[in-house]
Amino acid sequence: MNENIVSKIEELKKEKNAIILAHFYQPAEIQAIADAVGDSYYLSEIARDCKEDVIVFCGVQFMGESAKIMSPQKTVLMSSKNPGCIMAAMASEKAVVEMKKKYPEALTVCYINSTAEVKAHCDVSVTSSSALNILGNVENKQILFLPDRNLGGYIAEHFPEKEFILWDGCCVIHDRVDEKQILELKEEHPEAKILVHPECRKEIRDMGDFVGSTSGIIKYATNDDAQEFIVATEEGILYELERQNPNKKFYFPGGKGVIKCKDMKKTTLESVYNTLLNMENEVIVEENTRVNALNALLNMHKLSEK
Ligand code: 13P
Ligand code: SF4
Numbered sequence: 001m002n003e004n005i006v007s008k009i010e011e012l013k014k015e016k017n018a019i020i021l022a023h024f025y026q027p028a029e030i031q032a033i034a035d036a037v038g039d040s041y042y043l044s045e046i047a048r049d050c051k052e053d054v055i056v057f058c059g060v061q062f063m064g065e066s067a068k069i070m071s072p073q074k075t076v077l078m079s080s081k082n083p084g085c086i087m088a089a090m091a092s093e094k095a096v097v098e099m100k101k102k103y104p105e106a107l108t109v110c111y112i113n114s115t116a117e118v119k120a121h122c123d124v125s126v127t128s129s130s131a132l133n134i135l136g137n138v139e140n141k142q143i144l145f146l147p148d149r150n151l152g153g154y155i156a157e158h159f160p161e162k163e164f165i166l167w168d169g170c171c172v173i174h175d176r177v178d179e180k181q182i183l184e185l186k187e188e189h190p191e192a193k194i195l196v197h198p199e200c201r202k203e204i205r206d207m208g209d210f211v212g213s214t215s216g217i218i219k220y221a222t223n224d225d226a227q228e229f230i231v232a233t234e235e236g237i238l239y240e241l242e243r244q245n246p247n248k249k250f251y252f253p254g255g256k257g258v259i260k261c262k263d264m265k266k267t268t269l270e271s272v273y274n275t276l277l278n279m280e281n282e283v284i285v286e287e288n289t290r291v292n293a294l295n296a297l298l299n300m301h302k303l304s305e306k
Pocket of ligand 1: 039041113171214
C-alpha cells in the first residue's frame with residue numbers, strides 16, 4: 001500500500017473532521033483504510049449516527065444520497081466521480097409515479113438501491129439484510145416493489161399471503177450469474193457451500209446453501225464449518241471474507257473479474273485523497289425531495305428494529 005498517500009488521507013481526515021465509510025464491494029486498499037466497512041444497512045446507520053462533519057462515502061450514489069437525506073447538516077462526499085448504480089437507474093421518478101397510479105392501494109417499497117427522487121414517492125425503503133424483517137412488520141396485503149425484480153421475487157417467496165407487483169429492474173452484474181458457472185465450480189469443489197446474494201436470479205438462489213446480504217454471506221462463511229465456498233456476489237467481498245477466514249477458500253462464478261461492479265471500483269486512494277483535499281463530489285439532494293425521501297428511510301430503520 002502507498003504509505004505516503006494513506007498518511008496524507010489520515011491528516012486530511014483530522015483536519016476536516018471526516019469519516020471514511022466503505023461498502024464491501026470497494027477495492028481492498030479502500031476497505032483497508034476505511035473507518036467503517038459494511039453492507040448498505042450498516043453503512044446507513046453509521047452515516048446517520050456518526051459525529052463527524054464530513055462523510056467520504058466509498059460506494060455508489062444512492063448510498064451517499066441516503067446519508068445526506070438522513071443527515072442534511074453533514075457534508076457528504078462521494079469518493080469518486082459519478083459512481084452510479086445500474087439498478088437504481090432502472091427506475092425513473094416519472095415511471096414510478098405512473099406505476100403508483102395503477103396500484104393506489106399498494107404499499108410502495110423501494111430497495112435502498114434507488115434514487116432520492118424515487119424514494120420520495122415510496123412508503124418504506126429496504127436493504128437486502130433488512131427486507132424480510134421489514135415486510136414481516138407491515139400489514140399491507142399488496143406490495144409494489146422496486147426496482148429489483150430478483151430481490152423482490154426473493155422477498156415474495158417468504159410472504160405467500162401478500163401480492164407483490166415487481167418492477168422489471170435488476171442488477172445486471174448479479175443477474176448474469178449463470179447456473180453453469182456454479183455447477184462447474186461445484187464439480188471442481190464438491191465440498192464447497194454455495195452463498196448467494198438475493199440480487200441473483202431465482203435459479204441461482206435455489207442453488208444456494210445460504211441466500212442473503214453481503215454481511216449475511218460473510219457471517220455465514222465465518223460461522224460455518226465448511227472450508228470452501230462458492231460466492232455469488234460482487235468479488236470485492238473477498239477482502240473481508242479472507243480477512244475473517246484466512247484459511248478458507250472462496251471461488252467466484254466465472255472466475256476473477258466477472259462479477260465486478262465497475263462503479264464500485266472507481267474509488268482509488270488518489271480519488272479519496274483528492275475528494276478530501278478539494279472537498280469535491282459533494283452529494284446534493286434538493287430539500288423537498290430530501291424531506292419526502294426521509295420518510296422511507298426512517299420507516300426502514302423503524303420497521304427493521306421491531
Ligand atoms: P448489501 O446491502 O447486501 O451490501 O448489497 C448492496 C448492493 O448494492 C448489492 O449489489
Ligand atoms: Fe448497483 Fe449492482 Fe453495483 Fe450493487 S453491484 S451497486 S446493485 S450496479
